[in-house]
Amino acid sequence: MAPRCRFALRTLGGACAGEQWLCDGEAPVARLWRETVVQPEQNLRYFNQVLKPVELRDLRLTPGGPPRFAGAQLYWKMGPVITDQLVAIETHIEGDDRFTLEVITRDLGGVATSVRWVTLSWDAVQGSYQYDVRAFVTLHSPEVFDRPGTEDQEHRFEYCDPWYSDVPAPSVPFAGRWPKRYQRLLAEPADGSVWQMPLNHMATGIPSPRQFAPDGRLVLADEPGANPAIQFVGQTAARTAIGVCNWGYDVHLSAGFHRDELYRPLALHFRFSLCPDADVARLAAAAAPVPPVVYNGHDTLPRYERHSSFATAMPLAWPSDGDTDAWPWLPAGDGAAWVDEGGRSDGFALRICRTRDGASEWRMEREGDGAWTARWTAAIGFRVSVWARTAEVTGRGACLALQWTVYNRPEPYALHCSRRLTGSRDWTRLVVEIHGPPPPDASAVTLVLRQDGAGTTWFDDLDVEVLQGG
Numbered sequence: 001m002a003p004r005c006r007f008a009l010r011t012l013g014g015a016c017a018g019e020q021w022l023c024d025g026e027a028p029v030a031r032l033w034r035e036t037v038v039q040p041e042q043n044l045r046y047f048n049q050v051l052k053p054v055e056l057r058d059l060r061l062t063p064g065g066p067p068r069f070a071g072a073q074l075y076w077k078m079g080p081v082i083t084d085q086l087v088a089i090e091t092h093i094e095g096d097d098r099f100t101l102e103v104i105t106r107d108l109g110g111v112a113t114s115v116r117w118v119t120l121s122w123d124a125v126q127g128s129y130q131y132d133v134r135a136f137v138t139l140h141s142p143e144v145f146d147r148p149g150t151e152d153q154e155h156r157f158e159y160c161d162p163w164y165s166d167v168p169a170p171s172v173p174f175a176g177r178w179p180k181r182y183q184r185l186l187a188e189p190a191d192g193s194v195w196q197m198p199l200n201h202m203a204t205g206i207p208s209p210r211q212f213a214p215d216g217r218l219v220l221a222d223e224p225g226a227n228p229a230i231q232f233v234g235q236t237a238a239r240t241a242i243g244v245c246n247w248g249y250d251v252h253l254s255a256g257f258h259r260d261e262l263y264r265p266l267a268l269h270f271r272f273s274l275c276p277d278a279d280v281a282r283l284a285a286a287a288a289p290v291p292p293v294v295y296n297g298h299d300t301l302p303r304y305e306r307h308s309s310f311a312t313a314m315p316l317a318w319p320s321d322g323d324t325d326a327w328p329w330l331p332a333g334d335g336a337a338w339v340d341e342g343g344r345s346d347g348f349a350l351r352i353c354r355t356r357d358g359a360s361e362w363r364m365e366r367e368g369d370g371a372w373t374a375r376w377t378a379a380i381g382f383r384v385s386v387w388a389r390t391a392e393v394t395g396r397g398a399c400l401a402l403q404w405t406v407y408n409r410p411e412p413y414a415l416h417c418s419r420r421l422t423g424s425r426d427w428t429r430l431v432v433e434i435h436g437p438p439p440p441d442a443s444a445v446t447l448v449l450r451q452d453g454a455g456t457t458w459f460d461d462l463d464v465e466v467l468q469g470g
Contacts, residue, residue, distance in 0.1 A: 005122045007099035009091050022056075022101065022120055024063060029120065029129060032101070033057040033071075034086055040370030040443035043408050044248065045163070049077075050084045054105055056118065058165070061128045061228060061274045067165040068228040069272055074103045074116045076137050077158040081144065083107045083114035083137065097122060111141050128274035132233075135159050135268040142262035154256040156241070159268055162230060163250030164220055168199060168325035171366055172306055174374040181223045183319040185249075186283045188216035190238065196287040197244060198319040201327055201366075202301075203293050204246040212237035218251065219275045219283060229275035236268045247371070247407075293317040301328035302338050302350065304364045306464035310338065311348040325372070333360030335456075344387050344427050344460040351458050352451040357395055362449040362459065365405055370443030374466075378437035381467035382445055385431045387460050390421045395453020397422035400430040404442040413439065415448065422453070427460075435467070 006025045009032070011018045020032040034054050037046060046053060059069035075083045083105045092100040100119040106112065117134040137157075139145070145155050169180030187195040190211035197206050212218075212232045219229045230251070232240045239255040255268055292299060293316035303314040303326045314320065314328045331337070335353040343349035352360045369376040386400050397420035404413040418430040434445060449459045 005097040007096065007120050008093075009099070009101060022099070024129075027063065028058075028060075030059045030131070031057045032089070032103075039441045040407070043406060043441060043443060044370050045071075045161075045250070047408050050075075050082060052086075053084060054086050054103060056131070059129075059131060059272055061226075061272070063129075065226075068226065068274070070163050070165040072131075072133070072162045072272065073160050074114075074118070075105050076112065076114050076135070077161075078112065078145070081107050081109065081111045083112050087113070094119075111139065111144050113138050113140065123273055126274055126276055131272040133160070133270050133272070135270070136265055138265045139262050142259075146259050146262055151259060154258065155262060156254045156256045157266075158252055158254045160253045160270070161250055162253070162272070163245075163248055164228065167220070167249045168201070168247070168372055169320075170324050171304070171327050171372045172324060177374075180323045180325065181226070182220050183222050185244065185251075186219045186221050186280070186287060187242070188213045188218075188283070190216070193288050194283050194286040196284075196290060198290060198317060199249055199325060200314070200316065200318065200320045201246050201325065202295060202314075202316045203290070204244045205293065206291055208242045208244060210241040212240055214238070217275060218242060219280060220249075221275075221280050221284060224277055225274075227275045227277070227280050229273055231271045231273065233269040233271060236270055239268070240270075247366070290317045295328075296331050296336075298331065298338070300338075301330065302348075303327075304329055304366070306462075306466075308462045309343065309345045309348055309460060310350050310462070311346055327364060327366040327371070329362050329364050331360075331362055333358065336360050336362055339458075342389075342458050344389070344458075349458040349460045350449055351456065352398070352449075353456040354451060354454045356454055359450060359452040361451075364447045366444055367447060367464070368405070368442070368444030369438075370407060376436070376438065377468075379468040380438060381433065381435040383431065383433045383465040383467055384447060385429055385463045386449065387427045387429050388421055388425075388449075389427045389458045389460075390423065390425045391456040392424055393422050393451065393453055393455030393457060395422070396420055397453060398449075398451045398457040398459075400432050400459075401448040401450060402432050402434040403446045403448065404434070404439050405444045405446045406439070406441050407443045409441075411439070411441070413442070420452075421457070433467075 021028040022030045058067040087104040090102040103116045115136040119132040123130040170177040189209040243252040303312040399420045400418040401415040418432040
């Protein structure tokens with residue numbers, strides 16, 4: 001049964017002036033949001049470029065249902081020109097069952113003014129709230145982009161960077177975690193095919209659609225009755241390209257314009273809603289095979305687990321199995337191999353075999369507050385151990401190390417190293433600890449298995465202990 005919709009923008013009680021929500025009657029549907037974003041989210045989602053983003057958050061698609069989109073930006077990113085300065089908010093009532101929110105923003109330098117019309121309605125066919133977004137921007141100084149030598153170039157502007165709720169699943173198990181729901185993205189490109197990308201952090205190198213079919217969709221699948229879709233309406237489809245973020249599965253939506261178009265108002269139209277299960281099944285049946293996914297010569301990598309003998313495989317062209325979206329161990333440098341012989345407990349091991357001086361590593365860079373685990377406190381700490389065996393290792397030797405990590409921005413935080421093994425040593429336990437409070441902008445801890453010098457090292461039987469409130 002369709003709801004009896006009574007849409008309005010309401011202010012609900014909260015800190016200071018309260019919170020502004022699009023509501024259906026008294027039920028919140030989506031929050032109009034403009035607050036200062038702190039770390040690690042600022043670094044992860046906004047690349048330290050947008051302090052107070054103007055956006056809708058927690059977009060619900062069914063009455064009383066959970067949010068399916070965690071956020072949708074209401075501004076443009078045009079290189080260094082970002083229309084994130086809020087000018088005005090207006091409402092337009094079109095009967096109880098249709099409501100439009102108008103959001104006007106501009107950039108600091110006076111280059112552009114953005115107007116977003118967000119129309120909330122109920123789609124009885126899809127059984128979904130529908131958010132129609134019409135995005136307009138006027139360039140007061142097109143010459144900022146229309147530079148000499150760019151006459152034949154397409155100018156590509158990001159018009160939204162939606163991200164999904166509960167995606168990805170937690171990277172490691174912990175008490176009270178959210179459930180894993182989705183397996184892949186499906187899309188309707190302009191060539192009539194059906195594109196798919198498995199959700200496993202590593203498949204984002206698969207070429208993404210550069211144009212969509214008219215009214216084509218991007219669909220998050222496969223959760224019966226709860227598959228959120230972004231639809232590109234009319235000519236917006238032909239202009240739109242997507243890029244998928246490898247850690248949060250947020251999707252950068254950009255549109256291309258020719259230089260003459262910069263001198264008149266630009267307009268796009270897209271919408272958020274549910275995709276019917278029958279459509280999801282049809283798209284899934286027609287989806288093209290996933291092309292090979294390779295990282296540094298590997299199509300399968302060992303899965304990160306806090307207690308691990310490095311025996312669990314993570315195929316890079318498939319969705320993660322189980323109830324987590326785990327990260328893999330990543331090889332760097334010569335001679336890094338995942339082997340099924342020579343290990344300490346079950347044969348499997350991470351091996352580094354070098355024939356000359358220099359360093360090679362196995363790294364896992366996603367253990368922490370910004371990597372879909374339990375939230376940190378100032379008292380967070382980690383105690384990590386691994387067993388290592390060496391054969392004729394020269395130079396500085398083999399070690400285990402931990403390092404505070406900041407995504408999107410290299411930081412010179414020191415590696416906390418265990419003792420180093422050289423020569424030929426039987427299995428030896430290496431232990432290292434790192435203690436909070438972490439640096440204020442840190443997003444995670446990186447685990448490093450390193451060999452600096454020639455020779456061979458096998459690493460096996462990892463144990464990661466979260467200390468003090470983690």
